Every structure is written in structure tokens, then in C-alpha cells.
Amino acid sequence: MARQQFKKATLVAGIRYERTKVTYQSKDVIIDGAGDLQSIIPVSGSSHYDFILPQANLRYQLGKNTNLRAAAGFSYARPNFSEIVPARRSTRKTR
Amino acid sequence: MTREKAGMYFIRGMAPQFTNVNVNGEQIPSPEADVRYVALDAVPSDQLASIEVNKSLTPDMDGDAVGGSVNLITRSAQSKTAKISSSFAGGYNNLIKRGNIQGQLQYGQRLGKNGKTGVLINSSYYHNDLGSDNLERSPQDNEVELRDYELTRTRLGLSGTFDHRFNTNHEIYLRVLYNRFTDREWRRRYVFKPEDDEIEKLTKDRFEAQSITTVNLGAKHTFNKFFLNYELQYSYGEQNTPYDNEIGFIAGIPSSLNYDNPKYPAINAPGFNDNTQYEFDEAGFGNTLAKDRNLTAKFDLGIPYKLNNNNGLIKFGMKLRRKEKSFAITQDYYSAIADIPTLDAFDENPVKSSFLDGRYDLGRLYQSVLLSGILMQTLPGLKLNWKIKRLMKRWKHMMQKKMYTRLYYGKTTI
Numbered sequence: 001m002a003r004q005q006f007k008k009a010t011l012v013a014g015i016r017y018e019r020t021k022v023t024y025q026s027k028d029v030i031i032d033g034a035g036d037l038q039s040i041i042p043v044s045g046s047s048h049y050d051f052i053l054p055q056a057n058l059r060y061q062l063g064k065n066t067n068l069r070a071a072a073g074f075s076y077a078r079p080n081f082s083e084i085v086p087a088r089r090s091t092r093k094t095r
Numbered sequence: 096m097t098r099e100k101a102g103m104y105f106i107r108g109m110a111p112q113f114t115n116v117n118v119n120g121e122q123i124p125s126p127e128a129d130v131r132y133v134a135l136d137a138v139p140s141d142q143l144a145s146i147e148v149n150k151s152l153t154p155d156m157d158g159d160a161v162g163g164s165v166n167l168i169t170r171s172a173q174s175k176t177a178k179i180s181s182s183f184a185g186g187y188n189n190l191i192k193r194g195n196i197q198g199q200l201q202y203g204q205r206l207g208k209n210g211k212t213g214v215l216i217n218s219s220y221y222h223n224d225l226g227s228d229n230l231e232r233s234p235q236d237n238e239v240e241l242r243d244y245e246l247t248r249t250r251l252g253l254s255g256t257f258d259h260r261f262n263t264n265h266e267i268y269l270r271v272l273y274n275r276f277t278d279r280e281w282r283r284r285y286v287f288k289p290e291d292d293e294i295e296k297l298t299k300d301r302f303e304a305q306s307i308t309t310v311n312l313g314a315k316h317t318f319n320k321f322f323l324n325y326e327l328q329y330s331y332g333e334q335n336t337p338y339d340n341e342i343g344f345i346a347g348i349p350s351s352l353n354y355d356n357p358k359y360p361a362i363n364a365p366g367f368n369d370n371t372q373y374e375f376d377e378a379g380f381g382n383t384l385a386k387d388r389n390l391t392a393k394f395d396l397g398i399p400y401k402l403n404n405n406n407g408l409i410k411f412g413m414k415l416r417r418k419e420k421s422f423a424i425t426q427d428y429y430s431a432i433a434d435i436p437t438l439d440a441f442d443e444n445p446v447k448s449s450f451l452d453g454r455y456d457l458g459r460l461y462q463s464v465l466l467s468g469i470l471m472q473t474l475p476g477l478k479l480n481w482k483i484k485r486l487m488k489r490w491k492h493m494m495q496k497k498m499y500t501r502l503y504y505g506k507t508t509i
Contacts, residue, residue, distance in 0.1 A: 003407060055152055
């Protein structure tokens with residue numbers, strides 16, 4: 001990234017690259033028709049994803065106490081952990 | 096930036112999971128089980144020097160922040176004179192008639208002839224007992240619940256900063272932070288079900304401990320033509336719920352509910368607080384453990400330059416992070432297969448008659464003997480007193496372990 005001042009304006013811009021590798025282990029719980037535990041099977045897997053994220057921030061000094069700012073950039077959100085591991089929810093009627 | 100209840104925050108209108116939380120410039124894991132966000136009350140404010148909020152990212156910041164990025168900065172030693180500060184505060188909770196305390200102690204000093212070495216140690220502790228008298232109404236089922244909550248929360252914060260400035264251009268530092276938040280909850284409920292001619296009486300006991308540990312070790316160097324910063328970070332978040340238990344008893348007592356006063360419905364159920372009427376229904380015992388660990392290494396290299404009297408900087412860096420998260424849940428349910436004594440065999444003093452300013456008489460509570468007895472059998476290292484042991488043994492024989500309802504174990508490496 002680079003930061004460059006042009007008199008009253010300052011530009012901060014650049015590129016970020018992020019690569020994520022994911023591996024997971026979980027257990028699949030098999031419950032039979034009668035509602036009893038039948039078996040627990042280990043599950044594992046992996047995935048990966050990457051992003052190129054260009055970003056630019058501009059600041060312009062209008063006056064001694066006033067700045068004008070503008071920004072544009074790319075970012076991303078990661079999934080929650082239960083969304084990475086294959087999972088299902090089964091509910092037993094408790095009463 | 097908006098701050099909502101219990102440490103939640105919204106930057107640029109985005110929910111907390113879209114903002115990453117850093118301690119001393121590096122992301123920390125969430126102590127909570129499934130989510131990525133870190134509630135800001137996980138770190139006590141008296142451990143901090145300042146909070147930075149970034150609403151737009153620059154390329155030298157982590158890109159997994161759609162809303163923005165929060166950086167919590169711990170304190171460091173500023174002056175050669177030893178500085179010791181402490182604070183103490185206390186309060187009183189009228190609802191549960193108990194006090195609460197909060198205290199902090201901090202020492203900071205720059206040592207050596209020129210104050211090259213800085214040491215700062217900061218500790219804080221908070222203990223709060225609280226309660227809640229709560230009434231919930233479900234008109235479509237014609238049910239009313241009386242919920243009596245009793246909670247104990249503690250918060251321990253420890254942090255330290257050690258830095259050495261060789262000269263104005265070269266410095267190394269070590270920053271350490273440890274926080275532990277605990278929450279014990281008792282919940283006692285009556286559920287009035289006039290349509291079924293039934294009343295349920297349930298007691299829940301839960302303990303949860305959340306902790307965050309961070310260690311940052313790094314250096315900053317300024318040379319003639321460039322600067323170089325590098326750092327290693329270890330951070331660990333944990334949520335441990337060793338027990339989350341609820342035991343329910345049930346009585347075949349008819350009741351009628353009158354909503355003429357909608358705020359406080361009149362409950363006509365003669366003998367509902369008589370424990371001899373209640374028979375064992377079901378018990379659920381659960382525990383969960385979530386762990387999340389980050390190991391990060393990074394460096395930044397910057398080259399300042401001048402272009403026609405205008406300042407410029409070119410910056411380049413790399414970061415490697417290994418994250419490992421695991422989450423285990425166990426939940427068991429028990430129901431009776433033989434005669435279990437009615438609730439009066441387990442009740443205890445005192446009588447809780449002052450619920451919602453004395454509007455409802457909850458009768459005799461039941462709790463510690465029954466619930467903690469089971470816990471103590473499963474938690475090694477805790478002493479089990481004879482009376483509880485015998486009682487529990489009897490009780491256990493009369494129950495049949497029904498099944499594992501949910502067993503889920505996940506481990507993720509990122």
C-alpha cells in the first residue's frame with residue numbers, strides 16, 4: 001500500500017491479498033426411528049478461499065478543523081463455525 | 096458506532112459478527128461457542144488506555160471486516176516516577192439484599208537511568224450479585240410463568256506491558272492480557288397450566304466461565320531509509336460451561352388465571368407452593384466447552400519518501416495466522432422409572448414469599464442438595480459430603496438414563 005500527500009489531499013491506497021485454508025473434523029450422530037443413539041461417525045473435510053481486496057481512502061483538508069473523507073474498498077465476512085462443519089439439529093420432544 | 100446491550104456493537108449498521116475485534120493491533124478469538132464476534136465487555140474498560148475504531152479499512156488491516164474494526168489498546172508505562180493507582184467501589188442490590196464490589200490496582204514506571212525500560216501491571220476485579228423477579232404470560236396457551244432469577248457475576252482482569260527502548264529508533268515490547276468472566280445463574284420457575292390442570296416447578300443451575308488470553312511480543316525498528324515492525328501473537332478464548340442443569344417437578348393442581356390486572360395476573364391455585372404435591376418429572380444435565388486459539392506472525396516494512404515537498408510512504412507486509420476452534424456439547428435427559436419422593440424431600444429454607452414485592456408466595460425452594468449433588472459426582476476435585484452422596488445414590492438408582500439427545504463435536508482449523 002502507499003500513502004501520498006498532494007498538498008491538502010492525502011490518499012491511502014493499495015491491495016491486500018488473503019488466502020484461507022480450512023480443515024474440519026466433526027461427528028455425525030445417527031439416531032434411529034425409535035429415538036435411540038445408533039452410531040457416531042467421524043466426518044472430516046477441507047476447503048479454501050482467497051480474496052484480492054483493493055482499498056482506497058482519500059482525505060481532503062477543507063479547513064483547519066474540517067476534513068472531507070471518502071473511502072472505497074473490498075472486504076469480506078467469514079462464516080460461523082457451525083456453518084463450516086456439516087451439522088444438523090435434531091430435537092427430541094422432551095415431554 | 097453504536098453500542099447495544101451486553102457489549103454488542105454495530106459499526107456502520109452492521110451486526111457484530113461483521114466487525115473484528117483486536118487487542119493491541121491483532122485479532123483475538125471469540126470466547127463464545129459458535130460466533131466470531133467478541134463482546135466488548137469481555138475486556139474490562141479499566142484495563143484499557145484507548146479504543147480505536149476504524150470504519151474503513153486500509154490494506155494493512157485484516158480484510159475480514161465488513162462493518163469495521165475495533166482495536167483495544169492496553170496501558171503502558173509513561174513516566175520515570177512510579178505511578179500506583181487504585182480504585183474501589185461498592186454498591187447494594189435491594190432486590191436480592193446483597194452488596195457488590197469493584198476494585199482496581201495498577202503500577203507503572205519507566206526504569207533505568209534514561210527510563211528505557213517500561214513496566215506496567217494492572218489488575219481489576221468485580222463481583223456482582225443480581226436478581227430478577229419476572230412474570231411471563233402466554234395468552235394463546237393460557238399459561239403464566241413466575242421466574243425467580245438469582246445471578247452472580249465476576250470479572251477478573253490482569254494485564255501487563257513490558258517494553259525496552261534501546262533508543263528513539265528501536266524498541267521491543269511484550270504485552271499480556273488475561274480476562275475471566277464468570278456467570279452463575281439460578282432460575283426457579285412455576286409454570287401454571289390451567290388447561291392441563293397441571294403446575295410445573297423447575298429449578299435451573301448454570302455456571303459459565305469465559306476467558307480471553309493474549310500475548311503480543313514484537314519490535315519496532317526505524318532505519319535511515321525505512322522502518323520495520325514485526326510481532327508474534329498468541330491468543331486464546333474459551334467458554335466453559337461445566338454444568339447447565341434443570342430439574343422439573345410437576346403437580347396435578349387445577350388453577351385459574353385472571354387477567355383483570357394485566358400486569359400482575361391473579362393466580363388462583365390453592366396449594367401450588369406445597370411441595371408435597373410435586374412429583375419428579377424430568378431432569379436435563381448439560382455441559383459445553385468451546386476453545387479458540389490464534390497464533391499469528393506478521394511484519395510490516397515501510398519506506399517513507401518525499402515527492403515535491405509532499406510526504407509519501409510505501410508499505411508492504413505479510414501475516415500468517417493459524418486458528419483452531421473446537422466445540423463440544425453434551426446433554427443428558429433423565430426421567431423417572433420408579434418412585435422418587437415428592438419435592439418436599441428435597442426442599443430447603445427459607446420460604447421465598449417476597450416475590451414481585453410480595454404479590455406471589457413462591458413457597459419453599461429446592462436447589463443445592465439435589466442439583467449440586469449430581470454435579471459433584473461428575474466434577475473431580477470437589478468434595479462430596481456424605482449426606483448428599485447418599486441421597487444422590489438413592490436417587491440415581493431410581494432413574495434410568497434415557498439417551499444422549501444431542502452429541503456434537505466439531506473442530507475447525509483456519
